[in-house]
Amino acid sequence: MTDVTRLDLGSDIVDLTAAICDIHSVSGDEAELADAVEAALAGAAHLATIRDGNTVIARTDLGRDERVVLAGHLDTVPLTDPPNLPTRVESGPEGPELWGRGTVDMKGGVAVQLRLAHLLEAPNRDITFVFYDCEEVEAERNSLTRIGSTRPELLEGDFAVLLEPTRALVEGGCKGTLRAEVTTRGVAAHSGRPWMGENAIHAAAPILTRLAEYTPREVDVDGLLYREGMSAVGIEGGIATNVIPDSCTVSVNYRFAPDIDEAAAEAHVRELFDGFEVTITDSAGGARPGLDRPAALAFVEAIGGEVSAKQGWTDVARFSALGVPAVNFGPGDPLLAHKDDERCPLDQLRAAEQALLRWLGGESTAHAAPPE
Amino acid sequence: MTDVTRLDLGSDIVDLTAAICDIHSVSGDEAELADAVEAALAGAAHLATIRDGNTVIARTDLGRDERVVLAGHLDTVPLTDPPNLPTRVESGPEGPELWGRGTVDMKGGVAVQLRLAHLLEAPNRDITFVFYDCEEVEAERNSLTRIGSTRPELLEGDFAVLLEPTRALVEGGCKGTLRAEVTTRGVAAHSGRPWMGENAIHAAAPILTRLAEYTPREVDVDGLLYREGMSAVGIEGGIATNVIPDSCTVSVNYRFAPDIDEAAAEAHVRELFDGFEVTITDSAGGARPGLDRPAALAFVEAIGGEVSAKQGWTDVARFSALGVPAVNFGPGDPLLAHKDDERCPLDQLRAAEQALLRWLGGESTAHAAPPE
Numbered sequence: 001m002t003d004v005t006r007l008d009l010g011s012d013i014v015d016l017t018a019a020i021c022d023i024h025s026v027s028g029d030e031a032e033l034a035d036a037v038e039a040a041l042a043g044a045a046h047l048a049t050i051r052d053g054n055t056v057i058a059r060t061d062l063g064r065d066e067r068v069v070l071a072g073h074l075d076t077v078p079l080t081d082p083p084n085l086p087t088r089v090e091s092g093p094e095g096p097e098l099w100g101r102g103t104v105d106m107k108g109g110v111a112v113q114l115r116l117a118h119l120l121e122a123p124n125r126d127i128t129f130v131f132y133d134c135e136e137v138e139a140e141r142n143s144l145t146r147i148g149s150t151r152p153e154l155l156e157g158d159f160a161v162l163l164e165p166t167r168a169l170v171e172g173g174c175k176g177t178l179r180a181e182v183t184t185r186g187v188a189a190h191s192g193r194p195w196m197g198e199n200a201i202h203a204a205a206p207i208l209t210r211l212a213e214y215t216p217r218e219v220d221v222d223g224l225l226y227r228e229g230m231s232a233v234g235i236e237g238g239i240a241t242n243v244i245p246d247s248c249t250v251s252v253n254y255r256f257a258p259d260i261d262e263a264a265a266e267a268h269v270r271e272l273f274d275g276f277e278v279t280i281t282d283s284a285g286g287a288r289p290g291l292d293r294p295a296a297l298a299f300v301e302a303i304g305g306e307v308s309a310k311q312g313w314t315d316v317a318r319f320s321a322l323g324v325p326a327v328n329f330g331p332g333d334p335l336l337a338h339k340d341d342e343r344c345p346l347d348q349l350r351a352a353e354q355a356l357l358r359w360l361g362g363e364s365t366a367h368a369a370p371p372e
Numbered sequence: 373m374t375d376v377t378r379l380d381l382g383s384d385i386v387d388l389t390a391a392i393c394d395i396h397s398v399s400g401d402e403a404e405l406a407d408a409v410e411a412a413l414a415g416a417a418h419l420a421t422i423r424d425g426n427t428v429i430a431r432t433d434l435g436r437d438e439r440v441v442l443a444g445h446l447d448t449v450p451l452t453d454p455p456n457l458p459t460r461v462e463s464g465p466e467g468p469e470l471w472g473r474g475t476v477d478m479k480g481g482v483a484v485q486l487r488l489a490h491l492l493e494a495p496n497r498d499i500t501f502v503f504y505d506c507e508e509v510e511a512e513r514n515s516l517t518r519i520g521s522t523r524p525e526l527l528e529g530d531f532a533v534l535l536e537p538t539r540a541l542v543e544g545g546c547k548g549t550l551r552a553e554v555t556t557r558g559v560a561a562h563s564g565r566p567w568m569g570e571n572a573i574h575a576a577a578p579i580l581t582r583l584a585e586y587t588p589r590e591v592d593v594d595g596l597l598y599r600e601g602m603s604a605v606g607i608e609g610g611i612a613t614n615v616i617p618d619s620c621t622v623s624v625n626y627r628f629a630p631d632i633d634e635a636a637a638e639a640h641v642r643e644l645f646d647g648f649e650v651t652i653t654d655s656a657g658g659a660r661p662g663l664d665r666p667a668a669l670a671f672v673e674a675i676g677g678e679v680s681a682k683q684g685w686t687d688v689a690r691f692s693a694l695g696v697p698a699v700n701f702g703p704g705d706p707l708l709a710h711k712d713d714e715r716c717p718l719d720q721l722r723a724a725e726q727a728l729l730r731w732l733g734g735e736s737t738a739h740a741a742p743p744e
Contacts, residue, residue: 193601205584208574229566233573233617234610236608253613
């Protein structure tokens with residue numbers, strides 16, 4: 001490792017977030033940031049640090065009764081053009097905000113993890129910090145998938161917190177997601193003689209009608225309300241402007257509540273599009289919020305505030321699949337993730353840091369009263 | 373002009389068609405063939421030859437009562453991969469066929485034009501032979517459009533025959549064609565929270581339903597039956613597999629009978645898609661068959677055989693717009709135009725040549741009895 005960028009974990013959470021955002025780390029290009037994280041943690045005697053690809057895992061081993069996992073991904077989606085970095089602070093409707101790629105998804109969360117790793121030399125629970133790469137791309141490149149399969153013991157714990165943006169409120173579980181292609185077939189012909197063919201786009205009318213008339217379920221799971229969605233996310237058909245199209249494909253994304261599994265979700269989609277050719281292209285199960293588990297209840301009690309259902313799919317489902325109940329909790333508004341105007345209120349960075357410090361038995365530093 | 377490929381106009385119609393097909397002339401690349409046509413006609417004392425770009429026009433000027441225009445385009449659509457040239461003769465269900473790009477659309481017709489120009493030193497009507505380029509591409513590149521606008525006198529006549537493929541039967545007039553984009557707008561959102569957006573693909577359901585339920589007109593014009601068509605030829609929508617789409621566009625092609633004009637066709641499309649955003653992207657009027665004109669009647673009588681409506685759009689509409697009644701008559705099955713297995717029965721090449729020779733007062737040569 002040469003020329004590693006230095007991250008000062010003793011600095012304020014806002015400055016640390018900005019410094020992390022300013023190290024570009026679009027998916028697949030996380031080496032510089034992973035090096036910086038590894039180097040920053042190397043000096044901490046209370047942590048054992050493991051490097052696996054561009055994933056860094058740091059663990060306390062204090063023999064506590066409980067172990068919790070705090071996980072966050074190092075990568076971001078691509079920058080805007082011109083680039084929305086370096087970060088800058090601007091005033092917002094409710095106070096100053098940090099602007100730039102990653103401020104929401106999710107380098108604010110990564111900064112909170114690093115601050116906790118630095119400050120919590122003797123936490124009340126053992127902690128595994130996971131900093132992983134390639135979350136914003138296909139599931140097979142996601143390092144949490146790889147490590148969950150090759151070294152699952154590193155992800156074990158009684159409870160996990162994924163520091164994805166939730167406006168520093170607890171969001172439990174997540175919905176599942178399934179993608180299907182619903183296809184019609186026809187017979188090509190010259191459009192001057194359409195009766196010689198069979199129009200596959202016209203044949204797709206009932207597919208769109210069923211989608212337009214679909215009423216999504218709203219499901220209560222462990223006290224949280226999950227709203228489903230059945231959405232066309234793409235449609236494609238046509239050969240040339242003078243040819244009757246011989247096929248038309250509607251791409252459908254079903255977001256399902258965690259009371260059903262992937263197989264049930266698939267059966268529902270196949271039933272909805274009965275009579276059409278349906279190909280499942282991708283699916284991932286959801287995660288129940290697990291708020292009936294003692295570790296989860298203790299977390300919610302310590303953090304306080306509103307608890308709601310996570311409507312998007314997140315890696316909490318990977319922990320759920322490993323038998324580890326998990327919630328989402330991190331700074332930033334998820335609606336601003338990936339957006340050109342991605343930005344995070346400074347207060348949310350501070351609130352997330354303080355809440356987790358409180359839960360894990362650390363001293364509050366940022367808001368400590370000045371010496372008398 | 374150097375190294376001009378030599379075309380022997382004294383050869384048999386089949387050999388001449390093969391020779392012309394074997395000179396590649398995909399739209400925009402017609403120079404070699406135009407050079408060859410110009411050179412082949414240069415020796416004919418009864419013709420005045422004009423070159424305009426890659427269009428060649430040759431005219432008799434014998435002071436006849438009538439002038440007819442025989443027109444055909446030199447270009448073809450692209451070859452297949454591997455190329456469907458050079459031509460080859462294979463046996464077919466009803467006799468030998470010439471296979472290869474252009475055999476149908478429309479170098480058989482061009483060969484017939486060249487044979488007539490060669491043989492008819494003293495035709496019973498003055499003739500204008502038009503060999504033009506860029507028919508298989510956008511209308512603005514079509515040389516018939518250009519010459520009709522810059523030198524319309526060259527296209528004047530009492531009657532025109534376009535030698536596009538009709539299986540050597542007379543096809544009168546042509547339908548018009550209009551292309552429109554019918555668009556829905558929505559609001560993008562993450563597909564995990566579809567209620568935050570508005571799905572533009574779902575909103576397109578009524579567009580497809582109206583197309584699927586549409587009953588096209590069948591219209592009698594001057595005794596010929598034109599079947600209309602209203603067809604989706606393309607559909608497009610979607611941003612990403614996890615995003616609610618904010619727009620969806622259906623491309624529609626309306627083929628209308630020549631009893632209505634472009635303005636009426638546009639009004640009909642706008643009425644059909646009332647409530648949606650409609651953009652007309654392209655339109656071209658049809659042509660009435662003109663079978664009530666004396667020149668047309670004389671042609672039909674001389675040629676004989678079945679007369680039917682042309683269902684596709686062809687350049688007869690350009691002659692119609694110049695006030696010249698026109699019909700389609702040429703060798704080859706139009707359903708095989710542009711196809712990978714494009715091929716023309718040798719008998720149709722001979723029949724088209726003989727029929728036109730008969731009409732224009734030439735001696736039949738190909739089928740002449742052998743010397744006794």
